[in-house]
Amino acid sequence: MRTVKFMISLILILILVACQLPEEKEYQSYFSESPSLVSENEINNNKLIEIWTPEDVVSNTLRYFSHQYEEYEFEVTVVDRLDLVDTYYEALLTNNEPDLMIISAQDVGAFSGLDMFETLNVEPYYNHQFFSKRPTRELEKYINDDGEMYGFPIHFFPYVTLYRADILGEYGFPTDPDELAAYISDVDNWLNMVTTLYEDGLYAYESTQTILEWALDTTYPFDGDYQYLYQAEPFSNLIDVLIELDRLDYDLDLSIWRTPGHQALKNDRLVMIQGASFMDDIIHDWFPEQEGKWRVTTLPFGMRGIDKETGLVATIPKNANNKSIVWNLVRALSDDLLNLHALSTNHPLFDQDNLGEFYLEVLNQPAIGKPSMLDKTAQLLWENSVYRVNQGYPLNETFFQQTHNQVIEQVRNNRRVLSNN
Structure with a gap:
């Protein structure tokens, strides 16, 4: 009954807000180290294992994993991201859920309060050796108020700053990744760099x-106690920067995904950008002649986070069949995808080594917030603010305070709904 009431509450909240690839390898399971999930008498005769995911990161792993379970059939269904929350809710409410639900890091908050998933940080799922190889900060995001891990992060790209070390060095700015990270963590330093470069027709932001x-794409607006975080540092530092840039009236429109920004990048004018760690491949493909001229460091202003749009979290519904096999698959997926970061040592774009170590360090640094059932509330209101920025609204304290007030008021309404159910 508690779960049904909670689901109804979530649906009511959504209505309110709306009104506003690895190589093949031999797989070794560690599951035998833990107690069995089910007794021999409870083994389900269902030989079909269903997997839902917004992105097919599963098929490559299944190429070798399925050989361990040849009597089983694995069926992967790619769910449209726009329909993911509704599709998964309906499946959970009607007991038609698959055996493995993979959720985007952007949407996972909508499921964070449900008592409908296996708890993964206790036996028989928990294995110290396996868990200890993952970034602790990432694991902690998916632990609910009761200390239960409802989801396991299997895919995550840290958001970082990519910069032209050769050009920054010409202007006397730090080029060492650690030194530059310390420098741009200070708002005044970052603005000084932006202003100095701008005077010579160079740009340190898009x-x-x-x-x-990117600030919204890498953070969650609430902490574990549902306290709103965007009015406090470090997010407030970023807002101060936006207000000052608007006052300076630089009026840059250099998104690298559009022609002006792409050309500025090509012509050595755009010398610093923020993006997910896979941006190294994209820039190298675009401009191989810039090989060895770039370096990578952390985000400015003390910001940290992953790319929520590409991040993926695995959940196992309580009604799933063959849970031991499903968990072994989650572990295999996690190992394969983690190697994208952990085994990375260098990249031809960068004049820099030990990238894998750097990315794991970034993932282990504190990020803003954790997924919550209130995320969609803030997301829609902040998306409206992004739209107004695009329309040329002046960025001042009033602009941002209005958004803060709207979020806080909507959260108050949502809490009222929850308390009445």
Whole structure:
């Protein structure tokens, strides 16, 4: 009954808000180290294992994993991201859920309060050797108020700053990744760099809209106690930067995904950008002649986080069949995808070594917030603010305070709904 009431509450909240690839390898399971999930008498005769995911990161792993369970059939269904929350809710409410639900890091908050998934940080799922190889900060995001891990992160790209070390060095700015990270963590330092470069026709950011977008794409607006975090540091530091850039009236519109920004990148004018760690491949493919001229460091202003849009979290519904096999698959997926970061040592774009170590360090640093059932509330209101930035609204304290007030008021309404159910 508690679960049904909670689901009804979530649906009511959504209505309110709306009104506003690895190589093949031999797989070794560690599951035998833990107690069996089910007794021999409870083994389900269902030989079909269903997997739902917004992105097919599963098929490559299944190429070798399925050989361990040849009597089983694995069926992967790619769910449209726009329909994911509704599709998964309906499946959970009607007991038609698959055996493995993979959820985007952007949407996982909508499921964070449900008592409908296996708890993964206790036996028989928990294995110290396996868990200890993952970034602790990432694991902690998916532990609910009761200390139960409802989801396991299997895919995550840290958001980082990519910069032209050769050009920054010409202007006397730090080029060592650690030194530059310390320098741009200070708002005044970052603005000084931006202003100095701008005077010579060089650019250290794409646009104010882009800065706000990556800030929203890498953070969660609430902490574990549902306290709103965007009015406090470090997010407030970023807002101060946006206000100052608007006052300076630089009026940059250099998104690298559009012609002006792409050309600025090509012509050595755009010398610093923020993006997910896979941006190294994209820039290298675009401009191989810039090989060895770039380096990578952390985000400015003390910001940290992953790319929520590409991040993926595995959950096992309590009604799933063959849970031991499903968990072994989650572990295999996690190992394969983690190797994208952990085994990375260097990249031809960068004049820099030990990238895997750097990315794991970033993933282990504190990020803003954790997924919550209130995320969609803030997301829609902040998306409206991004739209207004695009329309040329002046960025001042009033602009951002209005958004803060809207979020806080909507959260108050949502809590009222929850308390009445």
